[in-house]
Amino acid sequence: MTHAIELQDLHKYFGKNEVLKGIDMTVEPGQVVCVIGPSGSGKSTLLRCVNLLEQPTYGKVFVQGVEVTDPDVDIDAVRRHIGMVFQQFNLFPHMTALQNVMIAQQRVLRRSKREAEVIARENLDKVGVGAKCDALPGQLSGGQQQRVAIARALAMSPGLMLFDEPTSALDPELVGDVLTVMRKLAEEGMTMLVVTHEMGFAREVADRVVFMDGGVVVEDGPPAQVIGDPQQERTRAFLHRVLHPED
């Protein structure tokens, strides 16, 4: 069986600073994998290497069996099938919510305007912002913007979704709406790689939790193990800091 994502001995340097120190990891189709870890541990960089927003210094990345790190691969074609959701939403501010969800369908997938609009509305409805089609991103709350961003990615009919701290820039009361949408996606069987600080979400939704620290994977397993009964001291210390910040 082909892995949805496979990372082989992935290294990434920023200048002399080694951010990823040899990551080996797989995500199977239909799995939800949450990556947790302290800031600066390299988890966002790892995620961004999957669709080559960061070029790995060496090592290989396979997505659905295709080696994306191969220079001969058409990376634009690969990215079409990988939805990505950013911490800062990155909606296009000069376009309405509807246009945000339509533009890549039209320009990249060459769907007709009518078809793109039907699919855009479906997806905006699905994430619960169907009523905001004509609003500009600046007129939406953070939670609404992030859900539009999810709809924008889903409209491309991706085979897997990458989430880069999707709720970290949100006001606390808006986090729930976004997590609900993500949970629904997971239940539908979407393959998801999620960098997150939401331990509740990771525990309940993830099939696997990966704990990263200092550019390496420290612990990888089902949430009940990694969060519930961590084997490594570093994991335990991190979880303690996150779950009991006042101590």
Added chain:
Amino acid sequence: MADQPKTAEPARARLSPRKKQRISRAVQYVVLAAALVAVVLYADWGSLAENFAKPEVASEALPELFTVALRNTIIYAVGGFVFSFVLGLLLALMRLSQVRPYRWIAILYIEIFRGLPALLIFLMITFLPLALPGFEVPGGTYGQGILGLGLVGAAYQAEVFRAGLQAVPKGQVEAARSLGMSASRAQLTVVIPQAIRMVIPPTTNQFVALLKDSSLVLFLGVSGEYVELAKFGNDLASQYANATPIMVAGVTYLIVTIPLGYLASRLEGRKGRNR
């Protein structure tokens, strides 16, 4: 005495800062008023009016002032603006390109054309046919004027665009690329439209500068139907040995430039509120 609180003491003894300021301001008003009175009394109003605001000469300027001169000024300015807008955007994209030679060409162009007086460019354009035998700038005098204004304006506009392009957050390109857009597609649909929106106020100012620089067309040796405001005013002034037409041309410039200046600052204010 020594036991008394110090705070209460100095308040009475000298002038308070507020009183000082009031006196100082009164003195300034008096000086200004005296200067105004002196100007009014000693200026030779008759002679000034005769030379700078003679109604008979001013009326000679009509209707060509608007039908020819202002019209041509606008043709040169708008033509030069379109030229500089397109070339400026191209230069800005080259300036920010990953391809090193593109950057070098753009930097060289921008430095040269910003560093040279616009007048010199216009003088060189008049020599183009000598340097390139058989070459003629398309569009005749209009073409030459638009070329000169466009070449110079493009260097400034390129810097305006560069600032705009750099102000678009990196996440915008990342979002576009992650949706499968190519680098050039991302620029075209996501970055450039946002950059253009951001640079509307400084670009309006660029247009005003260009409109004023269109007076340099005077040095192309134009005549007849091609004259713009400055040349028009200058010719009439020589003809009547009177400066009134230059004043009239000046007022005509202001009629256009002042509203545009206000427009630019209003757009700037709006930009501040949005986003």
